[in-house]
Amino acid sequence: MIRSLLTGAALVSFAATGAFAQAEFTLRIQTHLSPESVSGKNAARFFDDIEVMSGGRIDIEPFYSSAVVKSVETFDAAVNGIVDGDMTGGAYQTGKDPAFQFVGDPMGGYDTPWQMYAFLYNGGGMEAAQKLYNEYGMQLIGWWIPGQESLASSSPIPGPEAIKDWKFRSPPGMETKIFANMGASPIVMDFTEVFTAMESGIIEGTDHSNLSTSQSVGIYDLVKHATYPGFHSMPADHLAINQSVWESMPEDxxxxxxxxxxxxxxxxxxxxxxxxxxxxxxxxxxxxxxxDWSAEDRGAFRDAAVAAWDDFATTQMAKDLVAQHKDFLTKIGLYGDN
Known part of the structure; x- marks a missing residue:
């Protein structure tokens, strides 16, 4: 009888505070990812983790594939309360402040995602980035990094000498500066034009994504050379939540x-x-x-990248983040005097 009463009391307590509790907060979060992608499936598990661990106190309403607004507009939609969270990437917001480049993709800086996570959690990165996000009424929750991107080419690319005068598709922005510093000939074009441009010889290669993603879209059916592991780009997606919404939530x-x-x-x-x-x-x-470029060749690319960082960092926020990255890169032995 006592055991039965205790069991009943536990059930009442669970119903009041556990999975059956009514949601206290509903977070509407938009991502540019499709639910079928590797990252989209991980996002779904993340949403489920929050709902389960909060005992139902947080309910997530996800919007995949930029269903509410365009991907580049997600951040502003969260600022203005159309959604509560932006799960795209900081690099979409460089038009607001070039500092967002250095949270979205500090190109050429780090060799592995783990080094970049270490910058965020051990190198003062979160504190520096948070100032930027708070300036726009948003709270940065964290980054998630799929991995190093690879270059695809119709000709060998074993080191820096090989990319001199190399014509390749590049996204706009800081990347073109970095590769131009190295003597390459980046051509800005939409990815939809890449296959025709490679088949016709207009370009010799492309910067697209990581090796597995590029394989899935058929790039290596056309060209037979690639950098691996990659070193030039390692973009991070982010989760940022409207700051007022975030501050209204209890600490637990x-x-x-x-x-x-x-x-x-x-x-x-x-x-x-x-x-x-x-x-x-x-x-x-x-x-x-x-x-696989040597440590010396990667160092040469990193020097060219950091030179482009300095040119790109035209605001105080950007300069502060660049300084933070340089300090941490020096600390872990990837840049400057050790």
Missing amino acids: LQRIVEVAMQKLSFRTTLDYEVDIQRAANELSAAGVTMY
């Missing part, structure tokens, strides 16, 4: 979101490490040659 719920975000970050990187290695094995077997 904030902690749940932050911890779930770290799980999302690390699991995403691990998943892509496996998938990228799988792609590398399959592509090598299919005759694609992989080029």
Whole structure:
């Protein structure tokens, strides 16, 4: 009888505070990702983690594939209360402040996603980035990084000498400055034009994405050379939440979101490490040659990248983030005097 009463009391308590509790907060979060993608599936697990760990006190209303507004408009939609959270990437917001480049993709800076996470959590990155996000009424929750991007080419690219006068598709922005500093000939074009441009010889290669993603869209059906592991670009997606909404949440719920975000970050990187290695094995077997640049060659690229950082950092926020990155890169032995 006592056991029965205790069980009943536990059930009442669970119903009041656990999974059956009515949601105290509904977070509407938009992402540019599709629900079928690797990252989209991880995002769904993240949303579920928050709902379960909060005992139903937080309800997530997700919008995949930029269903509410365009991807580049998600940040402003969260600022203005159309949605509550932006799960796209900081690099979409460089028009507001070039500092967003250095939270979205500090190109050429880090060799691995783990170094970039270390900057965020151990190198003062979160504090520096938070000032930027708070300036626009947003709270940065964290980054998640799929992995290093690879260059694809119709000709060998074993080191810096090979990219002199190399004509390749580049996205707009800081990347064109970096590769121009190295003597390459970047051509800005939409990715939809890449296959025709490569087939006709207008370009010799492209910067697209990581090895497995590029494999999935057929780039290596056309060209048989790639950098691997990549070194030139490692974009991070972010989660940022309207600051007023965030500050209205009690600390225990904030902690749940932050911890779930770290799980999302690390699991995403691990998943892509496996998938990228799988792609590398399959592509090598299919005759694609992989080029792993030496530490010295990566250092030469990093020097060119940092020179472009300084040119790109035209605001105080951007200069502060660049200084923070340089300090941390020096601390871990990737840049400057050690």
